Amino acid sequence: MEVIKQLKASISESIKQVYGVDYAPENLTLSQTKKEFDGAYTLVVFPLTKALKKAPPVIAEEIGQALVSASDWIESYNVIQGFLNLVCSNKFWDAMMSELAAPIPTLDIGKGKKLMVEFSSPNTNKPLHLGHIRNILLGWSIAQIGKATGYEVIKTQIINDRGIAICKSMLAWQLVGQGETPESSNTKGDHLVGKYYVEFEKLFQQEYKTWQDSETGTQVYQNNKNEEEESEAFFKRYKNQYFNEHSVIGKNAKDMLLKWEAGDTDTVALWKKMNGWVYKGFDVTYQNLGVDFDHLYYESETYLLGKSVVEQGISSGIFYKKEDGSVWVNLEDVGMDHKILLRSDGTSVYITQDIGTAQQRYRDHGMDKMIYVVADEQEYHFKALFATLSKLGEAYADQLHHLSYGMVDLPTGKMKSREGTVVDADDLMAEVIDEARQSAEERGGIEGQDEDSRNDIYRKIGLAALKYFIIKVNPRKRMTFNPKESVDMQGTTGPYIQNAYVRIQSIFRKLDDVRLDGSYSYPGSPEEVETELMMQLAEFTNVLTEAMEKYDPSLIANYAYAVAKSYHRFYHDCRILSVEDQTLKLFRLGLSDATARTIKKSMMLLGIEMPEYM
RNA sequence: GGCCUUGUAGCUCAACUGGAUAGAGCACCUGACUACGGAUCAGGAGGUUGAGAGUUCGAAUCUUUCCAAGGUCGCCA
Secondary structure, eight states, rough: HHHHHHHHHHHHHHHHHHOOOOOOOEEEEEEEOOOOOOEEEEEEOOOGGGHSSSSSHHHHHHHHHHHHHHOOOOEEEETTTTEEEEEEOHHHHHHHHEEEEEEEEOOOOOOOOOEEEOOOOOBBBSOOOOOOHHHHHHHHHHHHHHHHTTTTOOOOOOOOSSHHHHHHHHHHHHHTTTOOOOHHOOOHEEEEEHHHHHHHHHHEEEEHHHHHHHHHHHHHHOOOOOOOOHHHHHHHHHHHHHHTTTTTTHHHHHHHHHHHHOHHHHHHHHHHHHHHHHHHHHHHHHHHHHHHOOOEEHHHHHTTTHHHHHHHOOOOOOSEEESSSEEEEEEEGOOOEEEEEEEETTBBBEEEEEEEHHHHHHHHHOOOOEEEEEEGGHHHHHHHHHHHHHHTTTGGGGGGGEEEEEOOOETTTEEGGGTTTBHHHHHHHHHHHHHHHHHHHOOOOOTTTTHHHHHHHHHHHHHHHHHHHHHHHTTTSSSOOHHHTOOOOSSSSSHHHHHHHHHHHHHHHOOOSSSOOOOOSSSSSSHHHHHHHHHHHTTHHHHHHHHHHHHOTTHHHHOOOOOOHHHHHHHOOOOTTTTTTTTHHHHHEEEEHHOOOOOHHHHTTOOOOSSSOO
């Protein structure tokens, strides 16, 4: 905000004038004055004492005097301890209002730079769930924030389309599916494939159970159990080993994976068919959620990429090979451990393909900056990945960032797919939209709209509730998703913010012919609710900058709420359409318009749409 | 056990980067202009910021020691 910059510059000049000391404007701490004191902005003078060598109250007094005589923006001041409270003049508020009336500019922080954001990155064996929603909202939002700060943004994901998981679904479908398709069963493709993933688990459990009672099973139990260990506890622990060493259906699944890797025609055809179903399903979910991607990467195409890089790393001595053939990188110099890069059988692990994918992406897009949106359980992995890429001397290695976020819990505890407590993304969206519909029908207010418009409004409100509920929480923190609270529409919620916007639209609909020409002059002195709102709006670019620096959309969410709250108060206290004084009316209309634009922009950065009615 | 994250009102979250008497919402209680849209606004009650010690003009924030929860730690992704 230029007005604030100029205000700081004036303070800096006053310091120069009184003390002959150069104090850079950007080093001044100028905050909003607390409500219980008189003034708009407060200069905290404690930090100045060293440079100016006087007691805080004296400095405050002297700067205050100098400012009042030098600047026509400062009407008066008062000093409380080391705080210099500045009371601003109408000229100041008019200047600020004029600046607020201008279109919100794109910042130039990322000007000329490419930013790639990876988010969502699902497995193709089951539908998206609540955890993905947090991931997607964060990724989408950081991409929008990137754009708003001047970056050219490439939204991407890596789709985990291969591996044992999808083979399980494929096998189960072959065994018990009887040719079922999304069309034949009228089921969304991703849900259908997810169903067969569950089917596999059932078949496996049946087989396992039978085996447990067999001679071999009991023998294994007797030979391997810990002291006093019950059979149930043992077999729970032994499950993975059973899958790998004894299970017939497990062997079949693994064989399928081998066939897939060998390029077996039938297997690949089935794989393509079922993944195709899943992608169709994902597309619908993404569309309903209002997100899209610019460039997709598939694990099936990238999983081999890292190998040659690793082999080069061995010959150049960056990595080393153990006797058993496995390849390692030593990360002790950056405070980490040794990390495996290739298995002893020469196959690649998770990090291997990530190395390859990173290189591929850099070749494709030459990005200056890359953000991976992935849950915090993978922090160690990304530290190791970045350190390894750095050792390889990759140009972009120090511009990689893991946007790590806490997992989503339910009031009943963790989400666990095995226990069926996973909240499905499609179901969840349908529920919040339905909730919005009920709420709107009770209230009335949009009966005049046709059905399509009404449905569109319900969708916007419901999704706003859901998205805001999730995005308002600091990403770093683990969050509890309370389904009841997520559909709240009062208080700190998406619909509350939408309501402020809708009120403003309603005002402007009632105006016939008013032109806001961008110049404002307040007759008398603005009300406190008005100056508070203006100051709030003036913070937008600061908040946006900070959100980008910290990779934290929740800052924008909290900001949007603060603006909406200030507006609701203003709206309640101040007449707008019915005021006689035309300049005052224009001022308030200008303020309303600036508020609407700021709210809309902020919420757009979070992937939340604004309705015109609600 | 090592490392990382978190701990703030009954609950869900803030706190302008070390600033004034720690703020909102939900829930509870009391009110609001014969409503520019009440999905709103105002008020009440609710706190030893997990505990202790330290650093300084000043600490929820920095240091340190504990306590609690979660994550992670060489061939899962």
